[in-house]
Amino acid sequence: MSSVEPAATASTALASALADTADAVEVLLDALLRDEPATGELHRPARLLAAMRHGALAGGKRLRPFLVAETAKLFGVPRERALRAGVAVELAHCYSLVHDDLPAMDDDEIRRGRPTVHKAFDDATAILAGDALLTLAFDVIAGPQTHPDGATRADIVLIFARALGLGGMAGGQMLDLAAEGRFDGESRPAALGEADIRRMQAMKTGALLAGSVLIGARLGQADAAQTAALERYGRALGAAFQVADDILDREASPEEMGKATAKDESRGKATLVTALGLAGAKRERDRLSEEAIAALAGFGPEAQMLRAAAEFTARRKS
Amino acid sequence: MSSVEPAATASTALASALADTADAVEVLLDALLRDEPATGELHRPARLLAAMRHGALAGGKRLRPFLVAETAKLFGVPRERALRAGVAVELAHCYSLVHDDLPAMDDDEIRRGRPTVHKAFDDATAILAGDALLTLAFDVIAGPQTHPDGATRADIVLIFARALGLGGMAGGQMLDLAAEGRFDGESRPAALGEADIRRMQAMKTGALLAGSVLIGARLGQADAAQTAALERYGRALGAAFQVADDILDREASPEEMGKATAKDESRGKATLVTALGLAGAKRERDRLSEEAIAALAGFGPEAQMLRAAAEFTARRKS
Numbered sequence: 001m002s003s004v005e006p007a008a009t010a011s012t013a014l015a016s017a018l019a020d021t022a023d024a025v026e027v028l029l030d031a032l033l034r035d036e037p038a039t040g041e042l043h044r045p046a047r048l049l050a051a052m053r054h055g056a057l058a059g060g061k062r063l064r065p066f067l068v069a070e071t072a073k074l075f076g077v078p079r080e081r082a083l084r085a086g087v088a089v090e091l092a093h094c095y096s097l098v099h100d101d102l103p104a105m106d107d108d109e110i111r112r113g114r115p116t117v118h119k120a121f122d123d124a125t126a127i128l129a130g131d132a133l134l135t136l137a138f139d140v141i142a143g144p145q146t147h148p149d150g151a152t153r154a155d156i157v158l159i160f161a162r163a164l165g166l167g168g169m170a171g172g173q174m175l176d177l178a179a180e181g182r183f184d185g186e187s188r189p190a191a192l193g194e195a196d197i198r199r200m201q202a203m204k205t206g207a208l209l210a211g212s213v214l215i216g217a218r219l220g221q222a223d224a225a226q227t228a229a230l231e232r233y234g235r236a237l238g239a240a241f242q243v244a245d246d247i248l249d250r251e252a253s254p255e256e257m258g259k260a261t262a263k264d265e266s267r268g269k270a271t272l273v274t275a276l277g278l279a280g281a282k283r284e285r286d287r288l289s290e291e292a293i294a295a296l297a298g299f300g301p302e303a304q305m306l307r308a309a310a311e312f313t314a315r316r317k318s
Numbered sequence: 319m320s321s322v323e324p325a326a327t328a329s330t331a332l333a334s335a336l337a338d339t340a341d342a343v344e345v346l347l348d349a350l351l352r353d354e355p356a357t358g359e360l361h362r363p364a365r366l367l368a369a370m371r372h373g374a375l376a377g378g379k380r381l382r383p384f385l386v387a388e389t390a391k392l393f394g395v396p397r398e399r400a401l402r403a404g405v406a407v408e409l410a411h412c413y414s415l416v417h418d419d420l421p422a423m424d425d426d427e428i429r430r431g432r433p434t435v436h437k438a439f440d441d442a443t444a445i446l447a448g449d450a451l452l453t454l455a456f457d458v459i460a461g462p463q464t465h466p467d468g469a470t471r472a473d474i475v476l477i478f479a480r481a482l483g484l485g486g487m488a489g490g491q492m493l494d495l496a497a498e499g500r501f502d503g504e505s506r507p508a509a510l511g512e513a514d515i516r517r518m519q520a521m522k523t524g525a526l527l528a529g530s531v532l533i534g535a536r537l538g539q540a541d542a543a544q545t546a547a548l549e550r551y552g553r554a555l556g557a558a559f560q561v562a563d564d565i566l567d568r569e570a571s572p573e574e575m576g577k578a579t580a581k582d583e584s585r586g587k588a589t590l591v592t593a594l595g596l597a598g599a600k601r602e603r604d605r606l607s608e609e610a611i612a613a614l615a616g617f618g619p620e621a622q623m624l625r626a627a628a629e630f631t632a633r634r635k636s
Contacts, residue, residue, distance in 0.1 A: 038480060040477060040480035041483070041484070041485020042486065042517065042520055042525065043485060043517060043521065044484050044485050045489045047492060047496060048484055048488065048489055048492040049484060095449075099445055099449060102442075102445065104440075104442045104445060105442050121501075122500075122501060123422035124420075124423050124500065125492070125501070127417055127420065127423065128417075128488050128491055128492050131417060132483050132488040134449065134452060134453070135452070135479050135482045135484070135488065136479070136484065138456045138475060138478075138479050139476060139479035139480065139483060143476060144472075149468070149469075150472040150473070151472075153475075154462075155468070157456060157472070157475055158358075158457060158460050158461060160456075161453050161457035161460065162357070162358030162359050162457065164453045165359070165453035166362050166366055167356060167362050168358075168359060168360065170366065170446050171360075171363045171450070173446055174366040174446050175363050177443075178363070182440075182442065183365070199360065203360050207360065
């Protein structure tokens with residue numbers, strides 16, 4: 001096998017590690033989303049549970065749990081703790097997809113090649129399923145299986161909430177909708193400038209990707225310098241991921257993506273592709289990927305998988 | 319003033335204590351919902367912040383923070399800690415109102431005499447405002463100002479999540495919508511039996527009211543017997559509150575309630591008023607109120623305000 005290129009070897013190792021995490025995440029999600037009530041719960045309604053399972057057990061790359069697990073691994077955190085925190089992050093990611101797909105939001109009918117939750121069920125059920133997935137995410141991350149030290153768990157809840165809320169993911173979705181000129185009585189804003197696009201994307205996508213890395217760092221009791229370096233990695237990775245997504249929206253087919261594409265242009269959505277052009281966006285994606293890798297300079301070979309994630313996230317085909 | 323009845327004195331003291339808590343809650347909510355980003359946040363979008371303020375700063379009885387504070391007071395918990403936890407519970411209550419009012423859910427246009435969030439803004443903004451209020455609730459309750467001990471805070475996050483999620487409030491709203499026969503492809507269920515109505519209400523309303531009491535108990539490091547007694551109090555109070563609400567929906571005017579009334583009957587909604595008749599529902603309300611008071615038998619005069627809350631919750635006029 002000496003003819004295999006180094007890049008291909010790294011790619012194969014990354015694919016294999018991603019698949020291992022995804023399998024473990026699937027098992028944990030399946031076990032969490034069962035009909036036996038947990039302590040303190042009264043009853044789990046079948047329809048809501050089915051909608052949550054539809055929204056959470058649809059496969060996917062499980063990139064966020066992977067980032068939690070690989071970051072935690074730098075510090076020797078037991079894998080089952082990191083996966084538990086990773087599952088919480090994935091639940092929050094799934095909640096955001098369920099709500100973003102709603103007719104009142106992005107109005108998407110297909111996700112990962114299947115009907116979105118509101119199409120498979122209805123809008124009310126999808127709203128509640130998203131709400132309950134978000135709530136379950138906090139339940140899972142605050143639980144004793146995530147970390148034996150309660151103060152660490154409470155810290156992680158705070159990191160998580162800041163990544164998800166008004167000043168993070170939810171705020172980013174608000175800015176994204178506003179940029180589409182969606183709101184009556186508000187004049188359509190001039191096309192967003194590059195700085196506004198970057199901020200919106202840093203909130204909408206970057207905050208939870210960076211949050212995944214920060215949660216892994218906190219699980220590992222990383223020191224301030226390590227945490228700062230990992231945050232730089234996470235934010236650059238998140239930005240690279242989003243530019244890559246915008247490029248795919250322009251270039252990939254719906255079949256490759258498992259969802260509608262070329263939507264950004266038809267909605268007049270401002271992305272770095274519209275701001276920088278396709279070639280400029282590709283250069284920016286590569287620059288961000290290199291920035292992410294450079295942020296890991298203080299870590300040794302144990303960070304190789306995070307470096308590979310930055311490299312291949314920028315080159316992903318779906 | 320010797321002609322004032324004891325009940326009227328208790329009522330005045332309760333009204334005054336409720337007003338004190340409501341004022342403190344308003345101040346804390348106002349301070350939390352400002353445009354300066356918190357640590358870890360990137361930017362707070364103005365439209366989303368305004369919608370969150372609309373949904374959270376609309377006045378109201380602030381019964382849940384009152385229950386947290388009065389329960390915590392039994393154990394000598396500093397008031398500022400209890401109010402902080404109470405504000406988190408109120409944020410979660412407000413999130414539930416914002417989402418429940420959506421056209422896809424209960425479709426209400428007026429709440430506390432003002433347009434609901436989706437009427438004042440739009441559906442997408444209301445969905446995001448609810449999401450961000452729920453996220454902020456977890457942020458507030460996990461923060462160091464709620465309790466110095468991290469493990470206590472993590473425990474409280476768990477109690478809170480169980481009260482709010484699939485097996486609590488969100489699940490209760492799902493059962494309530496299902497009982498209205500809302501879902502295509504599912505035959506309209508036979509009118510809910512009394513046990514089903516009680517379970518649905520225990521989840522939809524009771525779980526967060528009981529959760530408020532349990533959070534106060536956990537803040538105060540209550541022992542197992544005290545916690546069990548307080549949980550019985552909270553669940554009976556929650557049930558009494560909901561029957562009283564159903565009675566008011568039948569008897570009060572929209573002006574008195576600050577929202578539409580007589581909706582249950584027009585929607586064919588199953589409540590204890592439909593199951594037991596109006597007189598039977600009133601007897602059940604009084605019985606539950608007495609059950610709540612009886613659960614506090616092990617506490618002394620320091621629980622007088624919780625007893626008064628049970629008594630007057632059952633007799634409330636709005």
